[in-house]
Amino acid sequence: MNRREFLEAVTAAAVLPSLVRQDAHEWGVQVCDLHFHLRPQPAASLAHLDGAGVTKANLLTRGRALDQVKALQAAAPGRFTWFNSYDVTQPDAEQVLTQAVKSGAQGFGEMKFHVAADGPELRRMYALAADLRVPILIHFQEVDHVPNEGTWVTGFAKTFESVLKAYPRTTFIGHADAFWANVSADYHNEAVYPAGPVKRGGVTDRWLADYPNLFGDMSAVSGNNAIARDPAFTPDFLQRHQDKLLFGSDCSCSDGHGAGYNNPAAPRMAGKCVARETLSVLKRSASAAIFQKIVWGNVHELLRM
Numbered sequence: 001m002n003r004r005e006f007l008e009a010v011t012a013a014a015v016l017p018s019l020v021r022q023d024a025h026e027w028g029v030q031v032c033d034l035h036f037h038l039r040p041q042p043a044a045s046l047a048h049l050d051g052a053g054v055t056k057a058n059l060l061t062r063g064r065a066l067d068q069v070k071a072l073q074a075a076a077p078g079r080f081t082w083f084n085s086y087d088v089t090q091p092d093a094e095q096v097l098t099q100a101v102k103s104g105a106q107g108f109g110e111m112k113f114h115v116a117a118d119g120p121e122l123r124r125m126y127a128l129a130a131d132l133r134v135p136i137l138i139h140f141q142e143v144d145h146v147p148n149e150g151t152w153v154t155g156f157a158k159t160f161e162s163v164l165k166a167y168p169r170t171t172f173i174g175h176a177d178a179f180w181a182n183v184s185a186d187y188h189n190e191a192v193y194p195a196g197p198v199k200r201g202g203v204t205d206r207w208l209a210d211y212p213n214l215f216g217d218m219s220a221v222s223g224n225n226a227i228a229r230d231p232a233f234t235p236d237f238l239q240r241h242q243d244k245l246l247f248g249s250d251c252s253c254s255d256g257h258g259a260g261y262n263n264p265a266a267p268r269m270a271g272k273c274v275a276r277e278t279l280s281v282l283k284r285s286a287s288a289a290i291f292q293k294i295v296w297g298n299v300h301e302l303l304r305m
């Protein structure tokens with residue numbers, strides 16, 4: 001940590017207690033955000049947690065991020081765990097990720113690369129995650145948000161069941177557009193965020209029930225959409241998978257209240273905080289006990305915190 005980062009860390013730590021007291025029980029219980037991308041400055045990360053009423057977050061990082069993670073953990077002790085990711089097409093991916101786990105990373109993720117879900121690059125990561133006994137968080141996306149974006153970890157609906165079967169010792173956490181659009185049985189990669197009633201029996205719903213090693217990360221507009229699009233579907237879905245769902249935000253707003261948030265594929269979310277929107281849907285759709293599991297209890301069990 002350099003001098004500037006150190007001073008920012010100290011400043012962030014000094015302002016923390018008042019913010020925590022103010023927001024700790026906004027949601028009635030403590031909240032852990034599974035899907036929070038590390039921001040360059042500690043104060044910026046803390047501003048989102050405190051603004052959204054979030055107690056703890058799991059940092060998602062890529063490559064060598066240990067110094068930044070340590071700076072933030074020092075600024076706000078007890079509030080941050082972390083997962084690390086690394087380009088899975090590189091020959092040293094296993095080595096880098098193994099080292100990250102030895103340095104304190106509690107999972108792999110997010111894994112977001114232009115490879116196939118059942119391809120050799122990720123297969124070796126599935127095996128490594130099992131060996132190291134850490135979960136692997138995967139971004140599945142088949143439809144571009146912007147022209148020529150390309151697809152990410154492809155083949156979810158067609159091939160991922162074979163992966164779940166082949167790696168029973170691996171803990172998978174599914175995330176993003178294809179994972180959540182497939183709660184509905186009538187999805188065929190035609191929309192980024194499909195709207196309207198959910199057709200029961202989608203593969204995501206079935207696999208969450210059938211495979212003990214599959215969990216769902218409810219972050220981002222995709223996770224929000226899955227539980228916001230059909231109010232008749234949501235309460236039962238949350239009840240069925242109450243031990244398998246994990247709250248996350250993947251929100252890029254600056255203040256935990258929606259400032260600066262703009263996802264061109266989801267105009268309905270412009271200027272809103274994804275964390276707040278999803279916590280609101282969860283709170284009104286689940287019992288207090290199930291809400292507590294999804295926003296706090298399940299992630300603590302999964303990461304053995």
Ligand SMILES: [Zn+2]
Pocket residue numbers: 110112139175176250
């Ligand atoms: Zn993602």
Ligand SMILES: [Zn+2]
Pocket residue numbers: 048052249251252253254255256257258272273274275276
């Ligand atoms: Zn936000």
